[in-house]
Amino acid sequence: MTTFGDPDAGPVDAIALGGDAVLPFACRHEDGTGSIDTVVKPRAIQCALSRVCGVCARPLTRPVAFVGSTDNADDNTFAFPPCHPQCALDLARQGLAAEIVTTGGFDMIRPSRRGGPVAFRPNSVIDRSPVMPAI
Ligand SMILES: [Zn+2]
Known part of the structure; x- marks a missing residue:
């Protein structure tokens, strides 16, 4: 009998967009739509509270990793x-982040005003490294 692929190998809850691109969990609305450059706030909160990965x-x-711009890494605050x-x-x-910061733990920063975005702050930076985009 031939099987095609391991059903346990792929991301649990992500949608393939074609090629290697996958719509991350944190960017996906309940109906499956979303944009790879927009974080869905309830998903972000769910990731923090349930301690699940924003991608898969x-x-x-541990450790966990945060992706963002150089400004995000400088401010130690990530969306x-x-x-x-x-x-x-x-x-x-995929060209969506300039830096990766790894940490042993993090805090979720709730919005200071109603409707504002949540943010994440690594509380002990283990490593910070720039990302070389795959070409
Ligand atoms: Zn993951």
Whole structure:
């Protein structure tokens, strides 16, 4: 008997957009729509509270990784929820992030005004590295 692919190998809860691009869990609305450059706030909160990866929605382990711009890394504040280091790298290589910061833990910063975005702050930076986009 021939089987095609391992059903456990792929992301649990992500939608393939074609090629290697996958719509991250944190960017996907309940109906499956979304944009890879927009974080869906309830998903971001869910990732933080349930400690699941913002890309693949599997449980997080330590260390966790954050992806963002150089400004995000300088400010130690990120909009995209925590990810597995490999998921962060896969996401960053799609050209969506300039830096990856790994940490042992993080805080979620609730919006100061109603309707504002949530943010994430690594509380002990283990490593910070620029991302070289795959060409
Ligand atoms: Zn992941």
